[in-house]
Amino acid sequence: MYGKGKWWLQNVQSQSINPDYLSIPITGVKEKFIDRKTDYTLSYSHRDADISSLYSRLAVAYHDEVSHVMDTFTKRTALFSGLEIKPSYGIHTEAELQMSIWIAASLRKKMELARTAGVNIVLAAMAEPALTIVGHEHCIYYAYPRSDLAGSGDGSRSEGGVHVLASGLVLRTDSVRGVFQLLQLYRNLLEYGMDKGDDGYWGRFLGRVLEGLASGRRG
Template sequence: MCPGEAVTVPVDDVLPEQSASQISSNTPFALYEKNIFSPPTSRLSSSPKRSSSPTRETPIILRSAWPPVIVESLNGLKDAPPTHVERLGDRLVEGVDFGFIPKGLEQVIKADLNVGYQTIKPADFDAGDRRSANELTALWETVRDIFLNARDCKDGNRDENAWCDDVVQPLLRLAMHLYGNTRWWLQSVQSQSISPAYLSAIPASTPNDATRHKLIDRKTDYVLSYSPCDPTILALYKRLVAANRGEISHTLDTFTKRTALFSGFEVKPAYGVHTEAELQMSIWIAASLRKKQQLAHAAEVLFEPAAMAEPAFTVVGHEHYVYYAYPQDDLVAGRSGVHVLGPDSDRFEKLGTDSIRGIFRLVRLYGNLLKYGIDGVEEGYWGGFLGLVLEKLAS
């Protein structure tokens, strides 16, 4: 089978309107489902047995699935991360640790009683920032509101929807306003299903069907898409449709599957489980990369798998975590799959919305993400990979 080609395996019927939380014998395996994949003899044992936690079981299942997905820490890897991953991390961290707050806001922050005392280092301020007074006022009001909303979400023990709507979404939209111009569209994909062709599967044979497989499926919260509001992107989408190549993403949604997607964000409340967020994010980004491999194969564009490295993020309450995902040949016992490395806690120390400086750091991080994703030069994601593939398909 050619590299990057979508794989078809016998799976249960999965309808676009089905949620992974709707569990039945005919729905995909979900992270919250407490399935135990132990040998039949152990299940027949009469001795009492502790049920397996889904957050402990699923990483093993993902590793043994076809295609496999491995999520592991950067530290302790047998082999050093690919050069492309290292370069990507260095690019995302630029300016995240110094010069990320306009100098003109120094006294404003100190004088605002609503946010209280804030620990900010002298090196955090950018004396070269030349924004007008009106621009600084608008920026400060947005950052202050994000901080106050995040504090209320934490103190009020608010749910995932509150964190999404009142904290994460305004934060990403601020980064888009400052760094993304009209090139980006932030999409909520909480209700959208991944196409079964790009999901991992595990054997689930029955007495009547020895070849039956079951999908490992879970949704995520947000994704960045290359915006059809941008004239250049819109023209590309129209040419792709004319070339009968309109379906370019891994989702089943009528709109989203016709837009190019980048990265992904899984959000949990402060009381949420980070491992669950990590697993949902890894399932999403792995499916996205498989679709892009398929597109590259169809376009007859050859790439080293690591050159497709893509950032992805988890958010649990205040804390934000950075991951890098890329296809890898011979990932598990000769099987190719997707390798997810992270979180990158050394390069990005304590990213969070529990402080004003933390929010400004995140704005810079996500600004770097946006600039990388749309960069048309060879070192950028658009110019070095995705844009080349889509232009070839459109021609």
């Protein structure tokens, strides 16, 4: 209703995250990547004429791998946010973990894209929302890069800390008021992700980066 044909709610439950962008726990033992996939993500739709044209130009410039997953199609699709969904008896902390791993990997990939494009971005401009849904409860989080947090520490492309912060906002679908509040929330989220203005995610960050890559820039 609010996506204007530019969004696709994509099921990514069966898609693996590229290990280059995964988190590694600090355990003092043999390194092991934490690979927990999320349920859904919002992708910038190939069916939209402008976005499809951008993907074509990215392919010509040999910069078409723009997301953090291994799937042949999805890795060539720009992604936004993530939703981890569990039934009412699901474990909320598990949903948080899966969502956090997904959105952190996504931001590491986007940091890499920005470096490759040679686009200087204020880290706060990369703040990206993500959600967990457990039963009736919808919880909102914000993820953003932190230069003072360690990454994998091995010099790989995944190096870079990401902080995931709970907003404290919990909305529910078991009341009429809650449903309308959620409709407003999701409308704002979709508009923010596609907003080409200076305050929008596309205008101040992702669009700039992808257009830079499509023009053939290399950092």
